[in-house]
Amino acid sequence: MIYAVEATKLTKYFGSFKAVDSIDLKVRKGEIFGLLGPNGAGKTTTIRMILGLLKPSAGTVKVFGVDVAKNRKEVLKITGYMPQRFSLYEDLTTEENLRLFASLYGLKGRDLDERVGELLDEFQLREYRYRLAGKLSGGTKQRLALAVALVHKPRLLIVDEPTAGVDPPIRRYFWEYFRKLRQEGVTILVTTHYMDEAENCDRLALMNRGKIVAHGTPQGIKRLAYGGDIVELYTERRALLYLKSFDGVKTILNKDVKDGVLRVKVLVDDASDRLVPIVKNLEEKGVKVLRANQVFVSLEDAFIKLTVGD
Amino acid sequence: MSAFLALVVKDVRQLLRDPKTMLMVLLMPIIVMALFVAGYGGGGGEVPIAVVDLDGGKISWQLIDFLRNVGDFRVDYFASTPEKGEMLVKKGKVYATLIIPEGFSEDVLLGRKTRVELIIDSSYAHISELIWEALNAAVQEFQRKVSEKYNTFSITVNKRTVYGPQVTRVENFVPVVMGILLHLVPMSLIAVSISRERERRTFEQLIVTPINSSDIIMSKLLAYALITISDMVVTLWVSVELFNVRVKGSFLDLLIVSSIMLLCSLSLGLLISVVSKNQLQAYQTAIFLFIPSMLFTGFLTPVELLSGEVRLISKLLPLYYFLRTFRNIQLRGWTLYETIYEVEVLAFQTIFFLLLSIKLLKLRVE
Numbered sequence: 219m220i221y222a223v224e225a226t227k228l229t230k231y232f233g234s235f236k237a238v239d240s241i242d243l244k245v246r247k248g249e250i251f252g253l254l255g256p257n258g259a260g261k262t263t264t265i266r267m268i269l270g271l272l273k274p275s276a277g278t279v280k281v282f283g284v285d286v287a288k289n290r291k292e293v294l295k296i297t298g299y300m301p302q303r304f305s306l307y308e309d310l311t312t313e314e315n316l317r318l319f320a321s322l323y324g325l326k327g328r329d330l331d332e333r334v335g336e337l338l339d340e341f342q343l344r345e346y347r348y349r350l351a352g353k354l355s356g357g358t359k360q361r362l363a364l365a366v367a368l369v370h371k372p373r374l375l376i377v378d379e380p381t382a383g384v385d386p387p388i389r390r391y392f393w394e395y396f397r398k399l400r401q402e403g404v405t406i407l408v409t410t411h412y413m414d415e416a417e418n419c420d421r422l423a424l425m426n427r428g429k430i431v432a433h434g435t436p437q438g439i440k441r442l443a444y445g446g447d448i449v450e451l452y453t454e455r456r457a458l459l460y461l462k463s464f465d466g467v468k469t470i471l472n473k474d475v476k477d478g479v480l481r482v483k484v485l486v487d488d489a490s491d492r493l494v495p496i497v498k499n500l501e502e503k504g505v506k507v508l509r510a511n512q513v514f515v516s517l518e519d520a521f522i523k524l525t526v527g528d
Numbered sequence: 529m530s531a532f533l534a535l536v537v538k539d540v541r542q543l544l545r546d547p548k549t550m551l552m553v554l555l556m557p558i559i560v561m562a563l564f565v566a567g568y569g570g571g572g573g574e575v576p577i578a579v580v581d582l583d584g585g586k587i588s589w590q591l592i593d594f595l596r597n598v599g600d601f602r603v604d605y606f607a608s609t610p611e612k613g614e615m616l617v618k619k620g621k622v623y624a625t626l627i628i629p630e631g632f633s634e635d636v637l638l639g640r641k642t643r644v645e646l647i648i649d650s651s652y653a654h655i656s657e658l659i660w661e662a663l664n665a666a667v668q669e670f671q672r673k674v675s676e677k678y679n680t681f682s683i684t685v686n687k688r689t690v691y692g693p694q695v696t697r698v699e700n701f702v703p704v705v706m707g708i709l710l711h712l713v714p715m716s717l718i719a720v721s722i723s724r725e726r727e728r729r730t731f732e733q734l735i736v737t738p739i740n741s742s743d744i745i746m747s748k749l750l751a752y753a754l755i756t757i758s759d760m761v762v763t764l765w766v767s768v769e770l771f772n773v774r775v776k777g778s779f780l781d782l783l784i785v786s787s788i789m790l791l792c793s794l795s796l797g798l799l800i801s802v803v804s805k806n807q808l809q810a811y812q813t814a815i816f817l818f819i820p821s822m823l824f825t826g827f828l829t830p831v832e833l834l835s836g837e838v839r840l841i842s843k844l845l846p847l848y849y850f851l852r853t854f855r856n857i858q859l860r861g862w863t864l865y866e867t868i869y870e871v872e873v874l875a876f877q878t879i880f881f882l883l884l885s886i887k888l889l890k891l892r893v894e
Contacts, residue, residue, distance in 0.1 A: 266893060269736055270891075270892070271732065271735065271736065271892055271893045272892060272893060272894055273892060273894070290891075291738045292738075294736055294737060294738045295738050297736070299733070299736040301729065301732050301733060303729060304729075305728075305729040305730055305732050305733040306730065306733060307538065307542065307730055308728070309541075309542050309545045309546070310538065310541060310542070314538075314541065317534070318534050318535075318537075318538050319733075319737060321530070321531055321533075321534030322531045322534060322535070322734075322737035322738075322739055323737055323738065324531065324738070326530075366733070
């Protein structure tokens with residue numbers, strides 16, 4: 219299988235500091251893949267190596283099967299990149315920036331005019347087309363940066379912290395736009411240190427101190443952190459006699475009784491499979507269940523759990 | 529529009545929109561020319577001297593009068609004794625004291641051998657040389673006049689120059705001004721170009737597009753050449769039209785060698801830009817490189833007066849070849865073909881700097 223991005227044993231030293239430590243990364247075609255981790259975890263270094271902006275100390279990167287070290291130009295032709303901080307020419311206007319980058323990606327004549335027009339409309343930049351990029355507001359700058367990254371209709375979009383220091387409406391706009399792009403078949407690799415945002419990703423890799431500590435779907439990572447899903451039940455005390463014997467129940471995490479009602483948190487292997495049978499089984503034994511639900515675990519909790527003692 | 533042309537347009541736009549750059553490009557030639565003309569253009573000043581006239585006769589007065597009228601000197605003091613005359617020099621009141629001995633008039637009238645004495649302040653080598661030469665010339669001229677009048681014997685030396693008449697000081701400085709404007713200004717201007725893109729992070733976005741390092745180097749060369757070529761034309765035009773500098777060779781030849789020099793300076797500046805880590809370092813390198821150019825290329829001192837080892841350095845510096853070929857055309861009236869060696873070396877250096885820049889420019893952010 220050809221991955222959109224396939225990094226193998228990718229390593230980067232800065233002097234004696236190991237910024238990225240032998241990571242393996244596989245981004246599937248057409249998914250939104252998140253590289254999640256705190257500042258300094260090595261996310262930017264990783265994507266810079268994917269783009270050939272940094273030379274890996276060891277390891278290889280392939281983008282759609284093309285080795286970046288050997289054929290960087292082919293990779294760049296199908297890849298769009300939006301850096302973490304605004305990197306366009308502030309002394310050129312919105313339109314001049316778009317036209318410049320369209321030309322650099324080889325667009326010419328009418329194709330170029332059409333594409334620039336499309337992007338001006340798509341990202342609501344038309345009213346700012348003659349304004350210097352340096353004089354745009356933060357949100358408009360971000361939209362322009364995304365437009366430039368997409369000017370050549372790339373198959374892979376790499377976005378570094380698109381939402382850092384950006385207002386909530388624009389953050390939401392970005393994620394909606396990423397989902398739209400995914401529908402069009404674009405693969406998106408996005409880094410973020412906002413754990414709540416990462417829930418939007420199809421799959422994630424959790425980075426810390428240059429290493430990938432976990433990867434999988436957001437759900438999968440949470441399961442990995444806790445060893446399963448957490449289910450919360452409000453029921454009778456008697457339930458404790460039976461709970462442990464049910465299929466899929468791993469352990470009872472905590473319990474307390476209030477006004478004769480038992481509140482118990484149970485770790486199960488898969489909440490969506492087990493929740494209904496558990497309630498059913500209890501009721502068959504004559505135990506009343508007042509409420510049963512899956513406990514929402516944040517990725518942040520999962521991250522902390524996974525990196526504790528690291 | 530191709531990627532290359534798009535980059536040229538982009539760089540030209542950025543330069544035109546940068547007021548500091550444009551001020552430097554547009555005002556530099558005028559300011560530099562004006563300074564040189566103000567300093568060297570008009571008639572020279574007068575050097576103050578003192579005279580100790582121990583003779584007090586008719587001929588000694590004629591000599592003093594003659595010196596006063598030569599124009600280079602101003603007799604500020606008449607001292608009564610040679611010791612007082614020497615003190616005036618030592619205190620820096622005057623640069624020289626002329627001592628006319630007792631019996632000077634009598635000796636001259638009788639056709640006897642005589643002498644005058646000169647005390648010179650040699651801490652200003654250039655001025656003391658000037659006084660020495662001028663006084664010698666004045667005394668000789670005076671001797672000739674006296675000998676005609678009193679019918680005594682004298683020898684005169686007739687000086688004949690090639691490439692005369694005498695080159696004016698402004699004309700002599702045109703190559704130097706061109707050296708500054710075609711070397712230092714474009715070199716330091718372009719030296720910061722790539723590190724500025726790095727510092728503003730635009731470099732990162734630029735190099736994730738599928739372009740070559742030669743696209744970046746050549747587009748910057750062309751854009752900066754388009755902007756700075758005005759310096760060259762303005763300077764040449766101002767020299768010829770406003771300051772009446774004569775160009776003995778063809779004006780077109782001058783334009784051609786100046787353009788090659790401009791490209792060479794820009795290429796060297798690009799090389800600096802490629803290897804510099806930041807703008808400050810690039811500026812410093814450019815200025816540091818200009819120092820040997822100033823000292824060793826005939827810019828201030830003739831290259832022939834330098835030691836053999838240093839002359840080897842001279843021959844590595846583009847300005848050396850430019851000044852030679854420029855003087856050949858401007859002052860000697862040679863054609864481009866007659867001074868083709870220097871032009872070839874300049875062209876070769878330009879290509880060398882460009883190729884090295886392209887080779888060394890890494891499309892990475894580390």
